[in-house]
Amino acid sequence: MSQGRRASLLLDNRRMVGKLAVVALLMFGFGYALVPMYRAICTALGINVLSVSEKAVPGNSKATPANTQVDTSRIVTVEFDANARGPWDFKPAKRYVDVHPGELTTVMYEFKNIQNRTMAAQAIPSYAPKQATxxxxxxxxxxxxxxxxxxxxxxxxxxxxxIDPKLPKDVKTITLSYTFFEVGGKVAAPVKTQEREPQS
Incomplete structure (x- = not known):
């Protein structure tokens, strides 16, 4: 390879490295700028973007901003029902809670297999009234x-x-019902051992 050809390839490689470095810097800058852009867009649209690090902690002088998605002018009673199709215990930890639409709520359900065998089961939900679904x-x-x-x-x-704040105004109570049933054929039945007759 001639000296001129080598010099030309070296120059092309340096130009390529320079272009890649510029692209990498632009990508880094764009990624860095995404955070304030995201916050500005969410603030303009009224979306709650409160992160875990921004939540109020003991000794933190900053107050936690109110969730603007919660409709504090309404209260909806959510009732919890549990139906068990089988010999086991299944129940909600609370029978009902009063919540505001838009408010995040957690309720626990408790289940116990009171049989003397292993079982496989699952639950399906239903709602009342239907328009609340x-x-x-x-x-x-x-x-x-x-x-x-x-x-x-x-x-x-x-x-x-x-609960979506768009819930119809006339719906004041919602019932969440779960039916827990055994899934047939998922768990093998216990093997019965046959007793041998004593040999004479």
Missing amino acids: PHFNKLECFCFNEYTLKPGESRQWPVVFV
Whole structure:
């Protein structure tokens, strides 16, 4: 390879490195600028962007901003029901709570397998009245998941929900009902041992 060709390739490589360095700096700057841009957009749209580090802690002089999505002018009573199709204990920790639409709420459900065998089960939810269904938003739920519980085993599961502020004004009470049933054929039945007759 001639000397001129080598010099040309070296110059091209330096130009490429320079371009890549500029692109990397621009990407870093863009990523750095995203945080204030995101905050400005969310503030303009009224979205709550409070991070964990900004929440009030003991000794922190900054007050926690109010959640503007909560409709404090209304109270909705949410009742909790539990139906168990089988010999086990299943119940909510609370029978009802009063919440504001837009308010984040957590309620625990308790389950215990009181049988002397391992079982697999799952729960399905239902709502009343029906028009409340699209406005009841569950952020965390144990429903539709299958669980295997050993004899005497107890579990607690959270239900985290928010009621949409667009809930019709005439709906003042919502009932969240869970039916917990055994999933057939998921767990093998205990093997019965046959007693041998004593040999003579």
